[in-house]
Amino acid sequence: MANNPPTLLNLENIRFPNGLVGLPEWKNFSLHQTIDMMPIAILQCKDEERVSFIVSNPAGWFPTYRFDVLDDDMKLIKAKDVTDLIVLAIINVETDPFAVTANMLAPLLINPKSKLGVQVVLHKSPYLARQPLTMKTMGIRLEEGLMGLPEYKEYILQIVDELMPVMLLVSHDEHRISFPVVNPWLVDADYAPKLSKEDQMALRVGSQDELAWFAIVNVNNDPVEITVNLKAPIVVNPRTGEARQVLLSQSGYQTMQPIKMLDVSK
Numbered sequence: 001m002a003n004n005p006p007t008l009l010n011l012e013n014i015r016f017p018n019g020l021v022g023l024p025e026w027k028n029f030s031l032h033q034t035i036d037m038m039p040i041a042i043l044q045c046k047d048e049e050r051v052s053f054i055v056s057n058p059a060g061w062f063p064t065y066r067f068d069v070l071d072d073d074m075k076l077i078k079a080k081d082v083t084d085l086i087v088l089a090i091i092n093v094e095t096d097p098f099a100v101t102a103n104m105l106a107p108l109l110i111n112p113k114s115k116l117g118v119q120v121v122l123h124k125s126p127y128l129a130r131q132p133l134t135m136k137t138m139g140i141r142l143e144e145g146l147m148g149l150p151e152y153k154e155y156i157l158q159i160v161d162e163l164m165p166v167m168l169l170v171s172h173d174e175h176r177i178s179f180p181v182v183n184p185w186l187v188d189a190d191y192a193p194k195l196s197k198e199d200q201m202a203l204r205v206g207s208q209d210e211l212a213w214f215a216i217v218n219v220n221n222d223p224v225e226i227t228v229n230l231k232a233p234i235v236v237n238p239r240t241g242e243a244r245q246v247l248l249s250q251s252g253y254q255t256m257q258p259i260k261m262l263d264v265s266k
Helices: 071-076 197-202
Strands: 011-015 028-032 040-045 052-056 086-095 098-102 108-111 116-119 136-142 154-159 166-171 178-182 212-218 234-236 242-245
Touching: 011 116, 040 086, 071 116, 136 234, 166 212, 197 242
Parallel strands: 136 242
Antiparallel strands: 011 028, 028 040, 040 052, 052 086, 086 098, 086 108, 108 116, 136 154, 154 166, 166 178, 178 212, 212 234, 234 242
16 A cells, blocks of 8 residues: 655656656656645656646645555566655646646656656546645736736635645636745745835735735756745735735845745744
């Protein structure tokens, strides 16, 4: 029985000999996760750099999640013990109607020692290909869009767990466009952004203290270089849902600021 996979690692050059279900041509991937990003990770396709998947440990959502692994699958990824495997479920975000689900019927199994992976389809399983996940959500509108993506204005902010620092910002119009975001003060406790009067007026607040702030997490090919954009945070008026991505005039903040270990226990 496969359950409770080990803590996720950052792995390069993972190969799925059979590709993914329905996508046999995509075989080469990398897996990026820091403690800061838990409970999600990013599975980046190397064969098509524009393709990445949000993935998560299914046992984190369903502690009783268990299934049998076939001997042929174990041989394919050169694994001897199922407890050594990393088990992941692909997270799906749908907008009409809005729903966040996980593919629990076809989990990904990765052997971190051999760097081989396989996606298996469970038979006679109670789990679904679109298993609903419980998330708190908030709709926001970026009147000017995000920098580089002005055409997408409606987004959904998904709070996975109030105890977890990372959230997801998903385009309402194009659900394949999504970004991990984080409270910037969890990355830099001394973060002191200064919002212009113009931005405050556009967001209809008297003080920037009335706003919620988010920084986009950048996942690069090198897991050591996972960064956050502290130079151009997203600011949200939680009362109206109006939002803006602003470019701070202050020096000292970077668009690719190295991420630090977060301590959310305090």
